[in-house]
Amino acid sequence: MSVFLAVLKRDLLLALRDGAGTWTVLGFFTIAVAVFPLGVGPEPEVLRRVAPGVLWAMALLSALLSLDTLFEADYRDGSLEALLAGQLVPELLVLAKACAHWIATGLPLTLAAPALGIFLHLPTEAMPVLFASLLLGTPVLSLLGAVGAALSLGARRATVLLAVMVLPLAVPVLVFGAGAVESAQTGLAVGPSLLILGGVALCALAVCPVAAAAALRQAVE
Amino acid sequence: MAAVSTVKALQETVLRAAQPARFVTLANMLIPWISAAAVGLLGAGLIDALALSPPDYQQGETVRIMYIHVPSAWMGLFVYALVATLGGVGLVAGHPLAFAAARAAAPLGAAFTAVCLVTGSLWGKPMWGAWWVWDARLTSMLLLLFLYFGQIALSRAFDEHRRGDKAAAVLALVGCINLPVVKFSVDWWNTLHQPASVMKLGGPAIDASMLWPLLLMAGAFKLAFFALWLVRTRTEVVEARLRAAANRARSEAMR
Numbered sequence: 001m002s003v004f005l006a007v008l009k010r011d012l013l014l015a016l017r018d019g020a021g022t023w024t025v026l027g028f029f030t031i032a033v034a035v036f037p038l039g040v041g042p043e044p045e046v047l048r049r050v051a052p053g054v055l056w057a058m059a060l061l062s063a064l065l066s067l068d069t070l071f072e073a074d075y076r077d078g079s080l081e082a083l084l085a086g087q088l089v090p091e092l093l094v095l096a097k098a099c100a101h102w103i104a105t106g107l108p109l110t111l112a113a114p115a116l117g118i119f120l121h122l123p124t125e126a127m128p129v130l131f132a133s134l135l136l137g138t139p140v141l142s143l144l145g146a147v148g149a150a151l152s153l154g155a156r157r158a159t160v161l162l163a164v165m166v167l168p169l170a171v172p173v174l175v176f177g178a179g180a181v182e183s184a185q186t187g188l189a190v191g192p193s194l195l196i197l198g199g200v201a202l203c204a205l206a207v208c209p210v211a212a213a214a215a216l217r218q219a220v221e
Numbered sequence: 222m223a224a225v226s227t228v229k230a231l232q233e234t235v236l237r238a239a240q241p242a243r244f245v246t247l248a249n250m251l252i253p254w255i256s257a258a259a260v261g262l263l264g265a266g267l268i269d270a271l272a273l274s275p276p277d278y279q280q281g282e283t284v285r286i287m288y289i290h291v292p293s294a295w296m297g298l299f300v301y302a303l304v305a306t307l308g309g310v311g312l313v314a315g316h317p318l319a320f321a322a323a324r325a326a327a328p329l330g331a332a333f334t335a336v337c338l339v340t341g342s343l344w345g346k347p348m349w350g351a352w353w354v355w356d357a358r359l360t361s362m363l364l365l366l367f368l369y370f371g372q373i374a375l376s377r378a379f380d381e382h383r384r385g386d387k388a389a390a391v392l393a394l395v396g397c398i399n400l401p402v403v404k405f406s407v408d409w410w411n412t413l414h415q416p417a418s419v420m421k422l423g424g425p426a427i428d429a430s431m432l433w434p435l436l437l438m439a440g441a442f443k444l445a446f447f448a449l450w451l452v453r454t455r456t457e458v459v460e461a462r463l464r465a466a467a468n469r470a471r472s473e474a475m476r
C-alpha cells in the first residue's frame with residue numbers, strides 16, 4: 001500500500017512540478033468547447049441542444065491528449081523497468097499511475113466542465129448531472145488510456161495510434177455520459193445512465209489494470 | 222479412457238499441424254480445394270440469390286443486397302472473435318503460428334465489415350431514404366470497423382514484429398469484452414434497423430426461398446475467408462522465415 005501511495009505521490013509531484021500537463025489539458029478543453037459556438041452559431045437553443053455531447057466529446061479528447069506521456073518518460077529513462085521489478089505488482093502500478101493521471105487531468109476537467117456548460121447555455125439543473133457523469137466517466141478514460149499508452153509504448157506514431165485504439169473503446173462512456181446530461185436537460189430520469197456509467201467504471205477498474213500490466217510486461221521484455 | 226486418448230491424439234495432430242513447416246505443406250494441400258469449393262458455392266449462391274429467389278413483396282429487387290450484406294456482417298463479427306481467440310492462444314501458448322494467423326485474419330475481417338457497411342448504405346438509400354443513419358446496428362458495426370483499424374495499426378506499429386503481435390492480442394481481448402458493451406450502449410438509441418430474423422428463438426422468420434440462397438452465400442463467404450486466410454497465413458509464415466534468414470545473413474556478415 002505504501003509503495004502504491006509512493007508511486008501515486010511521485011507521479012502527482014511530477015505532474016505538479018511540470019505543471020504544463022494539467023494546464024495544457026484545461027486550455028485545450030476550453031478552446032475546443034469555445035470553438036463550437038463559432039462553428040454552429042450563437043443561438044442558445046442550438047447550443048443547449050448540443051451542449052451535453054460537445055462537453056463530453058471534448059472532455060474525452062482532452063483526456064486523450066495527455067495520455068501518451070503516461071508511461072513514456074519512465075519507459076525512456078528505464079525507471080519503468082525498475083518499477084516493474086519492484087515490490088508493487090504491475091497491476092497496482094498501473095492503477096497508481098492511472099489514479100495520478102486522473103487527479104492531474106480528469107478531475108480538473110470535471111471541475112471545469114460546469115463553467116464551460118455556461119458557455120453553451122446548459123441549464124443549471126443539468127450541471128450537477130454533468131459533474132456527476134464526468135466524475136464517474138473520466139476515471140474510465142484514464143484506465144482505458146493506460147491500456148492504450150502501455151500498448152503503444154515504443155511504437156511508431158504512438159500518439160495517433162493511441163487515439164485510434166482508445167476512442168472506439170471509450171464510446172460507451174461517451175454515450176451514457178452525454179445521455180445522462182441530456183436526460184437531465186429534458187427532465188427524464190438520470191439514474192439509469194449514471195448507474196450504467198458506474199457499472200462501466202467498475203468493469204474498467206477490473207479489466208484495464210490487468211490488460212495494461214500485460215502490455216507493460218511485453219514492452220520491457 | 223478412450224475419450225482421453227482421443228483428445229490427446231487430436232491435440233497432437235493439431236500441434237503437429239501447427240508447426241510452421243508442416244502448416245505450409247498442409248496449406249498448400251488445402252488451399253486449392255477450399256478455393257474451388259468457395260467458387261462453386263459462390264456461383265450457386267449468386268445464381269440462387271440473384272435469379273431464382275423471389276423479389277420481396279415490399280422491398281422488390283433491392284432485397285437481393287441482403288445476400289451480400291448479411292453474410293459479410295456475420296463474417297465481420299466472426300473474424301473479430303477469431304482474431305481475439307488466436308491472440309489469446311498466442312499469448313498463453315506463445316505459438317508463432319497463432320500470431321501469424323491473427324495478423325493474417327484481421328484485415329480480412331475489416332474488409333468484410335467494410336463491405337457490410339457499404340452494402341448496407343446502398344440498401345438504406347432506397348429503403349430508408351438515407352445513405353447513413355445513426356442507428357444502433359450501423360453504429361456498432363462502424364465501431365467494429367474502427368476496432369479493426371486500431372488492431373491492424375497496432376500490430377504493424379513496431380519494428381519488432383513479436384511485440385506488435387502481442388500488443389495487438391491484448392487489444393483484441395479488451396475489444397472483445399468491449400464489443401457487447403458497445404452493442405448495448407448503442408442499442409439504447411432508437412433503432413431503424415430490423416431485429417434479427419434468421420438466428421433467433423423459435424426458428425427463422427424468413428421464407429425458405431430466401432433462406433437458402435442466404436445460407437449458400439454465408440457458406441461461400443466462410444469458405445472464401447478460409448481460403449484467403451490460409452494464403453495470407455502462409456505468406457506470413459514464409460515472410461517470417463525470410464526475415465530470420467536475412468537477420469542470420471546480416472549477423473554473419475558482421476562477424
